[in-house]
Amino acid sequence: MxxxxxxxxxxxxxxxxxxxxxxxxxxxxxxxxxxxxxHIVHVNEKEAVAAKKMELGDRKVLTVYFTRVGNSGFEDDVDAVASASLMEENGKLIGNSGLLAQMANNCTGGDLYAITTEKKYPSSYNDTVSESAKENKQDGQLELAGELPDTSKYDTIIVVYPVWWGTIPKAVSSFFQQVDLQSKTIYVIATHGGSGVANSKNDLQKVTNGTVEEPVLEVYDKDVTKALPEVTEWIENLFKL
Ligand SMILES: Cc1cc2nc3c(=O)[nH]c(=O)nc-3n(C[C@H](O)[C@H](O)[C@H](O)COP(=O)(O)O)c2cc1C
Missing domain, CATH: 1.20.5 (Single alpha-helices involved in coiled-coils or other helix-helix interfaces)
Structure with a gap:
């Protein structure tokens, strides 16, 4: 007992x-x-990205980004939006990568370009995860929408993307296979949900034939709205300001 x-x-x-x-x-x-x-995060977009333009001499910087927002069919279906994506007070949706790209672009005073795909991803987060897994198993590039930027005008490209399945979204690899990368230096800002940059930088390095430079800036998705000081410091460090 x-x-x-x-x-x-x-x-x-x-x-x-x-x-x-x-x-x-x-x-x-x-x-x-x-x-x-x-959970949808509310953000004051203007405040979050209000960086002071830096003096970069004759450096010509293009900031390129890809995000789920603008590439998904959820504009009419805001309630279904899962948050890694953000919503401003006025109901406009902003993706994490879009917000980080605006921060970087306001620092550099260069140009901003959004990579968009012809196809739209599902509004459901989980379905997008499945769709991306399917894409990764398929050869070939995605069809991109809109005109590609004339990258010959720039010496530096800052690319901002969400880590998808530990690598770059297919839209990002498709973009870099279609633009002129001669004499370019590429820097990476990768936003993620916990994995960090994972294999994405190395995979981008393969696609761009070794033009990606360190350091990579990793931003956890929950920290994106408050990342401006980090982005500013990272850019100051890149250009040795
Ligand atoms: C298709 C898909 C795959 C993802 N895979 C990863 C991953 O492998 N590791 C990770 O940490 N986060 C992953 N995430 C989370 C996103 O990287 C993260 O939430 C990011 O901040 C979203 O940025 P966005 O709002 O610009 O799309 C994934 C999200 C999606 C939609």
Whole structure:
């Protein structure tokens, strides 16, 4: 009888420990995941990107970005939007990469270009994840929409993208296979949901034949709205200001 009581006590302790571990895992990974998928972040766009233009001499900088917003069919379906994407007060949706690209572009005073695809991704986050997995298994490039920028006018390209499946979204690799990269230096800002830059920089390096330079700036998706000081410091460091 005494032994059985002891065994029960041990079991309760083990269960309690398991419960605490499960709670910690949920707080560390589950909550950010839920937030990313189901919670829309409100942001004051103008304030978030209000950088002071830096003096870069005769450097010509193009900031290029790809984001789910503008490439998904969710403009009419805002409630279905999962947040890794942001919403300004007036209801306009802004993707994380778009916000980071505006920050960088306001610092450099260069030009801004959004990579857009002919096809639209689903409004559902999970369906987009599946679609991207399918794309990664297929050869060939994606059809891009709109006119490509004349990259011969620039010496530096800052590319901002969300890490998708540990690599660059197919739209980004398709873009870099279609533009002139002669004598260009490419810098990367990668936004992610926890994996960091993963293989994306190395994969971009292959696509661009080795023109991507360190350091890469990684921005966790939850931190994007407050990333301006980090972006500013990173750009100052790139151009040795
Ligand atoms: C298709 C897809 C795949 C993703 N894969 C990853 C990943 O491998 N690692 C990661 O940390 N986050 C991943 N994420 C999360 C995004 O990188 C992250 O939320 C990013 O900030 C979204 O930027 P955006 O609003 O510009 O699209 C993925 C998101 C999507 C939609």
């Amino acid at each position: 005494e032994k059985s009581k002891k065994n029960h006590k041990k079991l309760y302790i083990v269960l309690a420990v398991l419960l605490v571990v499960a709670a910690l895992v949920f707080i560390r990974s589950g909550l950010p995941y839920l937030q990313r998928h189901y």
